[in-house]
Amino acid sequence: MLPDKLKSMLRGPRAGQQASVPTPPPRALLSGKPPSGEAAVGERSSRGLEEFFRYVRDTSGLTILDLGPATQANINFITNLGHRIYTADFLQVLDDTFGLNDTVDQSNPGRIEYFMKQALDYPADHFDGVLIWDVLEYLAPALLTAVVDRLSQIVRKKSYMLAFFHADDKQDSVPYYMFRIQSLSTLQVAHQGQRRPAQLFNNRSLEKLFGKFESVKFFLTKERLREVIIKA
């Protein structure tokens, strides 16, 4: 008998069964911010972040893309290292493009093209690092493939990307956070609400997803979050 944890690692991606992905509830219900206007924040150490900065901290003048909303902490941290930062509020563009209630299918090619133009319209080999955070979890398979393809084009060879994925593949909705960099290995996470993940991943499905990149490295945190370092 295999332990449950090992079983779940060996199991194929739940997302691989695209047809069986249930219709998500209205996103407005899931993505609502805490009603009081307050957000729960916490600090935690991040091996993934430490690994990411190991590669970008010693060289100045790099170009880093942050797919989260613009935050003072991240801007200060990245620019204080001597880098140039681009921010693109990826989830905001996602909601703006596909609507709050998922009325437009994320596999519509026209919509995908429009979304790519809004969110990731950058020249090839433009970035030396990408902070993806947890945004890829909320993309349906067709859109996700298009986004990962575009990311592979806009990052330079030997550059690094940091992405987070929830490790629990039985969740119907997951908390989504704003990530603020506090130090080379510490993140402040501010809970922004709940979202239904369009797909959930295990190590094998992540390796497949980032198959065109040179390497993929995983760190599993005690909050059951997979931190993934992808090398282009």
Next chain:
Amino acid sequence: MWNKKRDEEPPRSYTPPPPPPKPAPVAAPPSPIETKKEITPVSSMPVGKFEPPNSSASASIGKAVKVVGQIYSREDLYVDGEVEGTVEALEHKLTIGPNGAVRAGVKAREVVALGTIQGNVEAHDKIEIRKEAKLVGDIRTARIIIEDGAYFKGSIDIVKPEPKTAPKAAPAAQPASTPAASASAPQPAHASAGSGDFKR
């Protein structure tokens, strides 16, 4: 005579107001990450409350006004209307009000955005992007303050102001001037303070 009446009044004793009741502590829900409550917006730098500009201190474009073209301002400028083109207030502060919609390249000493800017922004001193603001474009500035909730898409280049070059000292061969004259000579430390031109 006048003071007599006041003297007849009985002395009033001061009674301090009762202290406000302390709020009851609220138990936090259990969580894998140690959490605390924060009130947005959060910024690592203090952000002052926005107050509309004093009309006598700056020029303003009202919310019912649309300007297409180039604006050069030699005083602080408040834009609460629509502007298309370019806006320059190189030595002054430019404020885009909550109703302001600027589709223009912007250059100013200081920029405060509460409305919408679509275009590249150069703020020699600093730029503040408030939580309701929307900015799409590239920013070059010495300092940036951005509130959580603000929408920003573009790049940020932090460019440190180039220190002003100190004027050359008088040649040593010349005879020493009077003490009063030497005291008024420019000091390099003072000359290097303050903002100057950009450098990449």
